[in-house]
Amino acid sequence: MQAFDYVPATSLEQALSLLTQHGEHARPLSGGTDLIVQLRGNLRRTKLLVDIKPVPELNQLSYDPSQGLTVGAAVPCTRLCSDPTLCEHYPGLVDAASLIGGVQIQSRATLGGNLCNASPAADSLPALIVHQAVCLIAGPKGYRRVAVEDFCTAPGQTVLKTGELLVSFHLPVPQPHSGAAYLRFIPRSEMDIAVVGAGAALTLRDDGNTIETARIALGAVAPTPLYVAEAGEFLAGKPASRASFEQAALLAQQAARPISDLRGTSAFRKHLCAVLTRRALERAFVRASQIPEVLQTP
C-alpha cells in the first residue's frame, strides 16, 4: 500500500477546506470499497485521504411526506436496505443497494461512492435515475444541484470539480400508484459487476391500468449510465400491458451502446437490455398496483 495522510473530517467546512487546500493531491474517502482497492493496486495515487464519513450532512437519512427523501452521500447501503420508509416509497433504490456486494461491502459502501466512482456498471445509478434523484454538491463557490443522469461524463469521470464534494441526494415524493424496480444480470450470485442493469419506475392513473408516467435507465451498456427518456415517454398514456412493456424494452435496447468484453458480447448485452427492461417494468407495475409480489406481472 502506498503511503498517505489520513484526516477524519468532523464538519463539512473542514472537509471542503482540506480538499480545496490540497487540490489534486487529496481525495474524499467514504466507505473505501472502491478507493482503498484502487490505492492498493496503484490504480490511483493520493497524498491525503479526507474521511467524510463523520460529516453530519453526509449522514442524513430523512423522509418528509411533502418534500421527499434526503440521503447523505456517506450513508452505508445497510442503512438504506433496513429502512421501512425506503422499502415502501423507493423500492428500486432498495433493490440496487441490496445487490451491491455482500453484507460486509454493504456495511461500508455508500451511494455517494458508487456515483463518484462513476463506473458504467454501478448498480445504484439506474435506480437513482428512475427515482429522479438530484445531487447536492458543495464546493469553494457554494452549492449546486445536478440530476444523477447528468453527473457522470465518462468512465471514472464526473462533473465534480477539484475541491467539490457530493453532499446528498434528494428524491421527490412518489405519486400515488407508483412503483419502481432495479434488476441486473451477473454470471455469479453476488460480488460481481453487472453485465447489464435495468431500472424502471411507473406511475399509474386512478384506473390502475393506464400508465401516467414512466422512467427507464440502464447500466453497463454505455460509457455512463443511460437514461432512456424516449422509452418512458412512449409508455405515457399506454395500457400497462405486456405489449407496451415489450415495445418500451425495444426502445431501451435501441438506445444501448454496449461493448464486448470478458463478461459478455455486445449482442448478448443488447438482448439482456430488452429482457431486463421488460422484467423491471413488470415488477414496477406489480409494486404500483400493490399486488403481492408472488402473484406477479400483468
Ligand SMILES: Cc1cc2nc3c(=O)[nH]c(=O)nc-3n(C[C@H](O)[C@H](O)[C@H](O)COP(=O)(O)OP(=O)(O)OC[C@H]3O[C@@H](n4cnc5c(N)ncnc54)[C@H](O)[C@@H]3O)c2cc1C
Ligand atoms: C467485493 C466488492 C464487491 C462489490 N460489488 C459491487 C456491486 O455488486 N455493485 C456495485 O455497483 N459496486 C460494487 N462494488 C464497488 C463498491 O463497493 C461500490 O461502488 C460502492 O458503492 C463505493 O462506495 P464507497 O463508499 O466504498 O466509495 P469509496 O471507495 O470511499 O469512494 C469511491 C470514489 O468516490 C469518491 N467519493 C466518495 N464519496 C464522495 C463524495 N461524497 N464526494 C465526492 N467524491 C466522493 C472517492 O474519492 C473515490 O474516488 C464492489 C466492491 C467490492 C470490493
